[in-house]
Amino acid sequence: MTTVIRADGVGRRFAGRRVLADIDLEVRDGEIFGLLGPDGAGKTTLMQLLAAILDPSEGQLTVFGFDTRHGAEEVNARVGYMTQAFSLYDRLSVIENLQFAARIRDVAASDFRLRSEExxxxxxxxxxxxxxxxxxxGGMRKKLSLCAALIHAPAxxxxxxxxxxxxPLSRRDLWRLLRRHRDEGNTVVISTPYMDEAEHCDRLGFLHDGQLVALDTPARLRRRVTGHIYQLATSHLDETEALVRSWPGISSLQRLANRLRIQLAPDQDVPVDALARLDGLGHLVAVEPTLEEAFIALSPLSAPAVLPPPMPPAFAATGVEVRAERLGVHFGDVMAVHEVSLRVPPGEVIGWLGPNGAGKTTLIRVLCGLQKPSVGRAWVGELSVTEQVGQLRRRLGYMSQHFSLYPDLSVAENLRFFxxxxxxxxxxRRLAIDWASHMTHLTGLEEQRVDAxxxxxxxxxxxxxxxxxxxxxxxxxxxxxGIDPLSRQHFWHLILTLAGQGMTVFVTTHYLEEANYCxxxxxxxxxxLIALDTPDQLRVTLGLPHDAGMEAVFMAGIEREQRRAS
Known part of the structure; x- marks a missing residue:
């Protein structure tokens, strides 16, 4: 196989700050190579180096044998680069956007007709x-952007x-395009925050703080995780977790919705007496490591993997039931939500999955009192979401992907403001801030500015x-x-703790494996609403094996509904 990319000791600095360091890498033709890492790991900077947009501050980088410092024109002719914010022209049609991209790349008219149709x-x-x-x-825009990046058939x-x-549905279509491009003998380098997506790559590089900390196939990376890993299904989570915490040599303890995931140090195994004490509490089985566990094990992440029990709340948690009866929302002729009925008891974490445009956001806006339903009724506890909106909002908390913190204020100042x-x-106020700070492990960070x-x-x-x-x-x-896998585990530990104290939690996510926390x-x-059940029961209902991943569950549910509707 021919070497397409070779990096020897490559680094990059911005204003004296090192963003990438000592990158040694070889990518061959005909492979999909994945870069996996949280925000700030250096993925985008490395991509810009590979595209010859930036020059390395140190080391040597060649693409197709051309040094990117001196052969940028030759590199650009052979590369297609799609950024996170790939520019489409909203006023142009789909075909006009492709025509524009083709002209920039000097694609002949005859080639364009064939290529664009394909x-x-x-x-x-x-x-x-x-x-x-x-x-x-959103999914269609990404597919159009990918088509524009492929219009000149880049190697x-x-x-x-x-x-x-x-x-996930649009993600599946995007990956079909990528595999087709690879199977034609071309090379793909893709950065991703999604572990389930990284499984589709031929090889992976783990980036952490600008360094390439691991490089191999997904299967080999998982095999590098040391120590026994067990999963313990139980309906007595608190009691069982307290018992497991007493075991020696626990390197990681992860709490899911109805089970614990336990990783032991390499020289440890489950104590014999613990097996007897587990009798009647749950079912313990050995499991294989996940790619997320491999990333945590192979990256120098410093946060503890076994968190201490959190503080009790500063106020008594008052759990309420959320109910909806035949909710519907119509925007003109468009049916955004159609006859949704549900009951969510106090202390439950419920996850909402579906393609873009499925109605998830609209439904949540109705339950928050931000969108009036066209038909039907809903309540949060005894409060109607349409008739008691002022009282309702005092009972709700909302955290979005882009929650508005004030970057020039300190942690403590943000907490006091809210x-x-x-x-x-x-x-x-003092009790609430102390509780929330301890609950979210912010103690000691009160005077730090948010932008730091x-x-x-x-x-x-x-x-x-x-x-x-x-x-x-x-x-x-x-x-x-955008956060690293270990921080994601810790975040979910907090959410499940809040639920255990009586809070009802609604979650939308594109990280499918996070559904296991719900x-x-x-x-x-x-x-x-085509399905509403536990992850395990959904697997049974859809005829999937008990260890099927959430991507398989999602696809099976959507495909069943499409067959029903056809």
């Missing part, structure tokens, strides 16, 4: 060729977080600000986007 068909956009780009869904395709924010918004003052915090700490601060007033119901919209999952498609 790409539009593969992307499922052939019937949308005359629609304006601004009228496309090397660079994709910076191609499917970030894209639903406490004031919630009407907290005096001793009540890592993405993971900002995420915890956003959560603290959203729970200060002790909401009965918490809505989380893509809450862990007690139940709601699967939406074209405005309809």
């Amino acid at each position: 790409l539009l068909t593969m992307a499922g956009l052939e019937n949308a060729r005359h629609r304006r780009a601004g009228q496309l869904s 090397l395709l660079l994709l910076d977080e191609l499917s970030l924010g894209v639903d 406490a004031g918004i919630y009407g907290l003052a005096g001793r009540q 915090l890592s993405a993971a700490v900002r995420q915890r601060l956003a959560l603290a600000c959203s729970i200060l007033h002790g909401p009965a119901v918490l809505f989380l919209d893509e809450p862990t986007s 007690h139940r999952l709601g699967l939406m498609h074209q405005g309809r």
Whole structure:
């Protein structure tokens, strides 16, 4: 196989700050190579170096044998590069956007006709060729952007977080295009924050703080995880977790919705007497490591893997039931939500999955009192979401992917500001801030400015600000986007703890494996709630094996609904 990319000791600095260091890498033709890492790991900078947009500050980088410092023109002619914010022209149609991209790349008219037809068909956009780009869904826009990057048939395709924010159904279509391009003998380098997506790569590089800390196939990376890993299914989580915490040699303890995942040190195994004490509490089975566990094991992440039990709340948690009866929302002739009925008990974490445009966000806006339903009724506890909106909002917490923190204020100042918004003052405010800070592990960081915090700490601060007033119901919209896997595990530990204290939690996420943290999952498609059950029961209902991943569950549910509707 021919070497397409070779990096020897490559580094990059910005204003004296090292962003990449000592990158040694070889990528061959005909492979999909993945770069995996959280925000700030250096993925985008490395992509820009490979595209010859930036020069290395140190080391040597060649692409197709051309030094990127001196052969940028030769590199550019052979590369297609799609950034996170790939520019489409919203006023141009699908085909006009492709024509524009082709002209920039000097694609002959005869080649364009053949190439554009092939790409539009593969992307499922052939019937949308005359629609304006601004009228496309998020998934369709990403597919059009990928087609534009492929229009000149580049031998090397660079994709910076191609499917970030894209639903799993559209992600599957994007990957069909990538495999087709690879199978034609071309090379693809893709950066991604999604572990399930990384499994589709031929090889992976783990980036952490600008360094390449591991490089291998997904299967070999998983095999490098040391120590026994067990999963313990139980309906007595608190009691069982307290027992497991007493075991010697635990290197990681992860709490899911109805099970514990336990990793032991390499020289440890489950104590013999512990097996007897588990009798009647749960079922313990040995399991294989995940790619997420490999990333944590092979990256120098410093946060503890076994968190201490959190503080009790500063106020008594008042759990409420959330109910909806035949809810419907129509925008003109468009049915955004169609006859959704549900009951969510106090203390439940419920995850909402579905393609973009399925109605998840609209449904949550109705339950928050932000969108009036066209038909039907809904309540949070005894409060109607349409008739008692002012009282309702005092019972709710909301944390979005882009929660509005104030970057030039300190952690403590942000907490005091949001406490004031919630009407907290005096001793009540102090107790609430102390509780939220301890709950989210912000103690000791109070005087740090927000703009100096890592993405993971900002995420915890956003959560603290959203729970200060002790909401009965918490809505989380893509809450862990951009943070590293260990921080994501810790974040979910906090969410499950809040649920254990009586808070009801609604979550939307594109990280499918996060669905395992949810007690139940709601699967939406074209405005309809097509399934609502536990992850395990959904596997049974859909005829999937007990260890099927959430991507398989999602696809099976959507495909079943499509067959029913056809």
